[in-house]
Amino acid sequence: MNPNLGTCYGIGVGPGDPELITLKAKRLIENADVIAYPATQTGESMARQIASQYIKESVHEYPIKIDMSSNAVQLDDAYAVAATAINKFLEKGQNVAVLCEGDPFFYGSFIYIFSKLKTTYHVEVVPGVSSIMACGAVSQQPLTSHNDILKVIPATLDKDRIKHQLDHQGTTAIIKLGRHFQKVKGLLDELDLLDCASYIERATLPNQKQMPLTNHDSGKAPYFSMILVNPSWKQINE
């Protein structure tokens, strides 16, 4: 690759607490020529908020505005526009830091950008603390030891597929709850796993909540929430 091109860094900024950013992420954010991040149409960005104290006032910012109601094709189009904009910075020899909640390659929108840049530009991924590990820490619930299996399952899958994956001894993290919360809670009840489940939302942020799932009775959960469940945690509420 042309050595005069800039580098695109996909930077994991961790689960929410700005102190859970890595030293490498901090250094790259402080030294970047351009900071890009996913944002709503009105400009709000959780990734930017997490990293805000490390962003220099003088840096060029490029919000990647995403309409959250987009379908897959529209999302891909929006990221294609962003990738083209990032290309222009890289062609000028500027380094671009793309901020990503949690880890860039773990359900991160950075994957869209990466797939569009990887063959032409130098792209480096800086791993971050994932929400899975943050939720284990916040709920004081060890995730896995010895020969345990860990599974991460999006709640957006249909009930039968989720049920099929709950057939093992080990820990399952059911993520992206949002409007799928009642479906998941109902399934865990059906499988007699309610007493073995912990509910966590916005882990490590000032407004975090965590409780045994049986204590969660509002019937609602935000997108940034998850259930950790393990058949051996029967004692969770005792």
Added chain:
Amino acid sequence: MNPNLGTCYGIGVGPGDPELITLKAKRLIENADVIAYPATQTGESMARQIASQYIKESVHEYPIKIDMSSNAVQLDDAYAVAATAINKFLEKGQNVAVLCEGDPFFYGSFIYIFSKLKTTYHVEVVPGVSSIMACGAVSQQPLTSHNDILKVIPATLDKDRIKHQLDHQGTTAIIKLGRHFQKVKGLLDELDLLDCASYIERATLPNQKQMPLTNHDSGKAPYFSMILVNPSWKQINE
């Protein structure tokens, strides 16, 4: 709990690169009264090595010496001795930072210590960057997006149990390869998944290696290695 007691921090120091320590971990290591870490009988400690530049010369160090050939009962005994030693520091009001490779609750030996201290002392877990995310970053292989499932499976499980878990669309991380490497490689061959697998060892350390699994022909793998496999990565070697 007695406010005069110290706090025990289980601190994830990340996958290997000292720059992948979080700002919170660095602060707590720099300010701890006692630094504890798992070590071999001869005193070598990967966790300590990762964090070494943040450990003050004047701090009290407590290596938790573990014989790697120990069985489960012997390990539990060794951690009981360590927990008793840590208790004494906490009783004196000292804060103890227990260093953990990767994340403390993700296959971490800190889980033993935690289980012995949690009812009597204040224990806080500081999540770290996991080797799973580090291996995704190093191999430039996005782990999961959209509705993908992620599974983490120890290679120490018997072949049939591993096979049973490879029944899905999504990414599987097969960890703790070591002497189980050939068993796992053989199984992936049998399932026609060899071409969809990436091999990574010592991710983010200076001696890291990563390659398509089909290029790995020594027949050997260290304990700190993993295979990432996803049926949709058929193009990995193309």
